[in-house]
Amino acid sequence: MTSLRTAPAAEDLATALRLPEGAGPFPAVLIRTPYHRARHLAEARGWARRGFAAVVQDVRGRFASPGEWRPYENEAADGAVTARWIRRQPWSDGRFVAVGASYAAHCALTLALDTDRDARPDAVIAAVPALGATETAREPSGVERLLSRAGWWAAHGDRRDSDDSALDKALAADPGLLAHLPLTGLPERLGRSLPSWAALWRHDDRGRLTARAAQAGMPLLAVGGHHDHFTEDTLALWHTWGGPSARLLLGPWGHGLVAAPGPGAGPAHRVGLGELYVRWARRALTGDLAPGRHGAAALGGADLWLPAAVEGEPRTQRLRLLRGAVFTADPERPVRSDDLAVPTGGPPDRCLLATAPLPRPLDAVGPVRVRLRATADTPSADWAARLVALTPEGTAERLALGVLRREEPAGREAEFTVELGRIARRLRAGTRLRLEIAGHHFPAHARNPHTGDDPVTADRLLASGREVDPESVTLTLPVLPSRPAPTDPAKEILR
Numbered sequence: 001m002t003s004l005r006t007a008p009a010a011e012d013l014a015t016a017l018r019l020p021e022g023a024g025p026f027p028a029v030l031i032r033t034p035y036h037r038a039r040h041l042a043e044a045r046g047w048a049r050r051g052f053a054a055v056v057q058d059v060r061g062r063f064a065s066p067g068e069w070r071p072y073e074n075e076a077a078d079g080a081v082t083a084r085w086i087r088r089q090p091w092s093d094g095r096f097v098a099v100g101a102s103y104a105a106h107c108a109l110t111l112a113l114d115t116d117r118d119a120r121p122d123a124v125i126a127a128v129p130a131l132g133a134t135e136t137a138r139e140p141s142g143v144e145r146l147l148s149r150a151g152w153w154a155a156h157g158d159r160r161d162s163d164d165s166a167l168d169k170a171l172a173a174d175p176g177l178l179a180h181l182p183l184t185g186l187p188e189r190l191g192r193s194l195p196s197w198a199a200l201w202r203h204d205d206r207g208r209l210t211a212r213a214a215q216a217g218m219p220l221l222a223v224g225g226h227h228d229h230f231t232e233d234t235l236a237l238w239h240t241w242g243g244p245s246a247r248l249l250l251g252p253w254g255h256g257l258v259a260a261p262g263p264g265a266g267p268a269h270r271v272g273l274g275e276l277y278v279r280w281a282r283r284a285l286t287g288d289l290a291p292g293r294h295g296a297a298a299l300g301g302a303d304l305w306l307p308a309a310v311e312g313e314p315r316t317q318r319l320r321l322l323r324g325a326v327f328t329a330d331p332e333r334p335v336r337s338d339d340l341a342v343p344t345g346g347p348p349d350r351c352l353l354a355t356a357p358l359p360r361p362l363d364a365v366g367p368v369r370v371r372l373r374a375t376a377d378t379p380s381a382d383w384a385a386r387l388v389a390l391t392p393e394g395t396a397e398r399l400a401l402g403v404l405r406r407e408e409p410a411g412r413e414a415e416f417t418v419e420l421g422r423i424a425r426r427l428r429a430g431t432r433l434r435l436e437i438a439g440h441h442f443p444a445h446a447r448n449p450h451t452g453d454d455p456v457t458a459d460r461l462l463a464s465g466r467e468v469d470p471e472s473v474t475l476t477l478p479v480l481p482s483r484p485a486p487t488d489p490a491k492e493i494l495r
Contacts, residue, residue, distance in 0.1 A: 013067075014057065018045055020049070020050075025090065026053040028054070029053070030079075036162065044056050053092065095122045102129070105130060106209075108125070109126055113215075114212070122218055125277055128255050130230060147445075150186060154170065154190055154194075157194050158197075179442075211240075219243050220238070221493065222238045222241075222246070222247070225255065225260070227253060228254055239293070246294075247493045250295070250297040264301040265298075266303030268298075289495070294492050294493075304486040305486055316474050317477055319353040320354060329349070329450075329464040334439075335441060340398060352437075368399075368419075370435065374437070375413045376465070380452050382404065382406075383406060383416070386435070387435055387475070404417075433475070450463070
């Protein structure tokens with residue numbers, strides 16, 4: 001029989017243990033989570049049925065674990081104590097895999113990269129990894145990710161338990177909640193004490209874990225979604241990993257992976273992650289993985305998988321100006337991130353361009369970028385570039401987004417590039433591509449107040465006049481020159 005019992009671990013943190021049948025000893029998996037160990041008991045039973053001792057632990061200050069909850073601060077130290085405890089147990093054969101998704105992936109990675117050798121795991125599975133506070137809070141350009149961070153902090157920040165619907169309930173009571181200034185006042189408007197909310201925006205250690213990944217000494221399986229906030233971080237981790245092998249699985253999913261399919265997801269993209277994790281972990285612990293970087297990435301809209309290293313050739317798409325070469329970026333009436341409809345009346349709030357209908361299907365795989373010359377009449381300006389597919393049936397689907405913050409003398413024309421991240425999508429014949437260039441992407445991102453003040457602490461807003469040279473705008477898509485040969489994701493992960 002499998003067994004469940006509470007085990008003493010780091011500072012008596014609440015820990016659930018599920019053991020396989022038999023006398024052992026067994027390899028182990030360790031999941032450290034701020035989301036309650038009970039949520040992972042079915043996962044733990046699955047690992048135990050397949051011969052792994054499963055250890056699931058509430059991080060410090062969460063649910064039944066004592067101490068004070070300080071996101072991203074104590075996970076390396078507490079994980080190291082737990083790792084050493086695992087290796088001392090009679091049921092342990094000394095080997096273990098650190099496993100986690102989102103914040104739990106941060107716990108696994110900091111254990112692998114920030115601790116002494118005797119505490120490091122023998123392999124790591126990191127899904128939709130939250131690499132650190134800075135990476136989760138801001139785009140690489142510095143633009144603040146407002147909606148996702150407000151939702152996470154409202155649900156989990158500075159509290160022992162969780163309320164996943166906290167922000168939704170607050171928005172139902174006050175739909176303008178995230179528009180009130182300053183943003184540092186959000187805890188008061190939520191009716192909760194959130195001391196770590198203001199501190200979140202002061203973190204400036206972007207890239208620390210990614211840099212340390214170059215010295216990693218164990219195998220990695222990185223799992224992500226093309227529609228996840230952390231896609232680029234997942235890719236960076238895989239590209240940088242210095243261990244003996246690194247595998248990548250990137251599907252047409254959101255942050256919930258297969259439970260959150262995005263546009264273009266098909267039957268072939270319904271991967272059984274649990275079984276794949278187990279098979280990879282066995283091969284990782286026995287040293288049976290081929291060296292180097294391999295993996296698979298889904299091609300949305302085509303119901304197939306490609307080797308992860310496949311990337312298209314950069315190709316410039318011709319665009320025609322529809323309206324808004326001159327527009328006003330008004331933070332009181334920002335372009336909404338949650339609405340793909342484009343207003344047709346009144347003064348333009350964005351520059352709008354589009355391609356002709358595609359004459360034939362197009363497979364776009366790789367990074368998307370927009371180059372343009374533009375002017376803002378305020379010294380601080382954000383430039384949000386959103387690429388949307390207009391299908392032959394008339395529906396609009398978001399393909400890619402990038403937000404860049406620029407500091408220029410008011411009125412000076414500048415030429416710059418906005419990176420929109422990676423795309424992996426088959427676009428059908430007849431599809432038109434719409435490119436929107438705006439000054440805001442709210443509430444997904446905080447509004448630039450155009451005063452030069454920090455958007456998190458600003459208490460007043462100014463409108464910003466913008467002018468885009470439409471002849472300068474170039475949209476570069478990575479296009480596969482021929483129909484790709486599909487691959488089996490399991491074979492790529494387990495090779």
